[in-house]
Amino acid sequence: xxxxxxxxxxxxxxxxxxxxxxxxxxxxxxxxxxxxxxxxxxxxxxxxxxxxxxxxxxxxxxxxxxxxxxxxxxxxxxxxxxxxxxxxxxxxxxxxxxxxxxxxxxxxxxxxxxxxxxxxxxxxxxxxxxxxxxxxxxxxxxxxxxxxxxxxxxxxxxxxxxxxxxxxxxxxxxxxxxxxxxxxxxxxxxxxxxxxxxxxxxxxxxxxxxxxxxxxxxxxxxxxxxxxxxxxxxxxxxxxxxxxxxxxxxxxxxxxxxxxxxxxxxxxxxxxxxxxxxxxxxxxx
Amino acid sequence: xxxxxxxxxxxxxxxxxxxxxxxxxxxxxxxxxxxxxxxxxxxxxxxxxxxxxxxxxxxxxxxxxxxxxxxxxxxxxxxxxxxxxxxxxxxxxxxxxxxxxxxxxxxxxxxxxxxxxxxxxxxxxxxxxxxxxxxxxxxxxxxxxxxxxxxxxxxxxxxxxxxxxxx
Numbered sequence: 001x002x003x004x005x006x007x008x009x010x011x012x013x014x015x016x017x018x019x020x021x022x023x024x025x026x027x028x029x030x031x032x033x034x035x036x037x038x039x040x041x042x043x044x045x046x047x048x049x050x051x052x053x054x055x056x057x058x059x060x061x062x063x064x065x066x067x068x069x070x071x072x073x074x075x076x077x078x079x080x081x082x083x084x085x086x087x088x089x090x091x092x093x094x095x096x097x098x099x100x101x102x103x104x105x106x107x108x109x110x111x112x113x114x115x116x117x118x119x120x121x122x123x124x125x126x127x128x129x130x131x132x133x134x135x136x137x138x139x140x141x142x143x144x145x146x147x148x149x150x151x152x153x154x155x156x157x158x159x160x161x162x163x164x165x166x167x168x169x170x171x172x173x174x175x176x177x178x179x180x181x182x183x184x185x186x187x188x189x190x191x192x193x194x195x196x197x198x199x200x201x202x203x204x205x206x207x208x209x210x211x212x213x214x215x216x217x218x219x220x221x222x223x224x225x226x227x228x229x230x231x232x233x234x235x236x237x238x239x240x241x242x243x244x245x246x247x248x249x250x251x252x253x254x255x256x257x258x259x260x261x262x263x264x265x266x267x268x269x270x271x272x273x274x275x276x277x278x279x280x281x282x283x284x285x
Numbered sequence: 286x287x288x289x290x291x292x293x294x295x296x297x298x299x300x301x302x303x304x305x306x307x308x309x310x311x312x313x314x315x316x317x318x319x320x321x322x323x324x325x326x327x328x329x330x331x332x333x334x335x336x337x338x339x340x341x342x343x344x345x346x347x348x349x350x351x352x353x354x355x356x357x358x359x360x361x362x363x364x365x366x367x368x369x370x371x372x373x374x375x376x377x378x379x380x381x382x383x384x385x386x387x388x389x390x391x392x393x394x395x396x397x398x399x400x401x402x403x404x405x406x407x408x409x410x411x412x413x414x415x416x417x418x419x420x421x422x423x424x425x426x427x428x429x430x431x432x433x434x435x436x437x438x439x440x441x442x443x444x445x446x447x448x449x450x451x452x
Binding site: 105 | 286302303304306325326327330333339340341342345346347349350352393396397412413414415
């Protein structure tokens with residue numbers, strides 16, 4: 001058996017503006033960077049775009065820049081590069097870890113951080129990290145660019161806030177806070193493959209007291225989502241093991257837990273608590 | 286669409302349909318059948334090749350997107366009739382049973398050793414997480430990579446564990 005996508009037209013664009021124009025002018029066109037999410041869907045014929053708009057050759061999108069108060073990760077930065085980058089490891093360890101646990105070596109060599117975010121899989125890794133880090137996503141469309149807060153970006157399962165004629169050109173990660181971390185249970189055991197459940201945490205601690213926190217879950221509900229009950233519970237505490245334990249108990253408060261092939265609602269809720277506690281402990285460590 | 290790629294040092298120009306996957310281009314257009322199609326869902330890694338020096342899964346890669354790229358397949362490793370140290374390692378340490386996953390295992394191992402000449406056992410296993418062996422021959426695959434790593438460093442490969450046990 002051979003799995004081929006349905007026929008489509010292919011255009012390798014030289015700029016984001018060209019990509020936006022191709023997306024605007026062509027009904028059913030889809031943008032591709034590494035293709036690690038798009039091509040499997042096309043091969044399984046769950047998706048059959050009329051045209052694939054390949055941004056893989058657009059210059060200037062493959063760098064991670066230090067812009068003073070934030071890092072900017074371009075649309076063609078591969079998972080492997082996000083994971084290995086010193087700036088990301090220093091200022092956003094949750095994202096570096098999430099990128100290092102995305103897919104496998106070959107997927108990380110080809111797939112992009114922005115591509116994974118735009119795909120908005122409910123069990124992806126870096127989605128939770130950008131939520132916890134309070135990132136901003138920059139979309140370019142026919143009328144220019146707009147900034148979308150991570151909290152508004154993940155709309156539903158496989159659905160982002162991007163319009164069909166918009167390209168995610170970069171994700172901006174604010175610096176600051178005293179620590180961040182990501183951890184998960186993978187579908188193939190250990191940390192391999194998509195998350196059965198995973199959690200990212202970002203914290204700010206001053207004079208021993210947790211003054212701010214953002215915690216996000218992936219793999220647990222219909223989309224990556226903030227665990228606001230945990231955030232409320234951990235802020236104002238000393239971040240001790242018992243404070244973490246108590247806060248983690250609120251992991252799925254307000255979250256619609258989704259049963260899937262990898263676990264029941266009860267199991268997922270349990271894992272959410274476990275991984276929230278681990279991510280918080282690592283971020284506070 | 287016309288594309289031009291360099292595969293194992295030879296430049297090819299071919300006309301391909303946009304939906305042609307790189308693995309089929311290599312196997313069917315160029316006749317390089319050393320690269321295998323395993324799961325076809327980007328899990329198993331049997332189709333692993335190097336594109337511009339990085340390991341990728343060629344079943345999840347459009348041939349048109351490889352236009353202008355330098356590609357290395359398993360056929361490109363041996364030189365002048367001499368096996369590449371990684372190939373030699375798989376031979377010497379019996380790093381295969383049925384052999385179907387072997388081309389991909391070898392390409393991932395080559396990529397690993399270029400990046401990290403002295404990987405630990407855990408690092409080898411982690412680097413091969415994208416390559417599945419349905420015979421479950423991972424133990425000897427790890428030995429094969431350790432053999433190759435030593436050879437590439439110009440050192441004497443460690444004895445196989447069965448040699449130690451049987452000695």
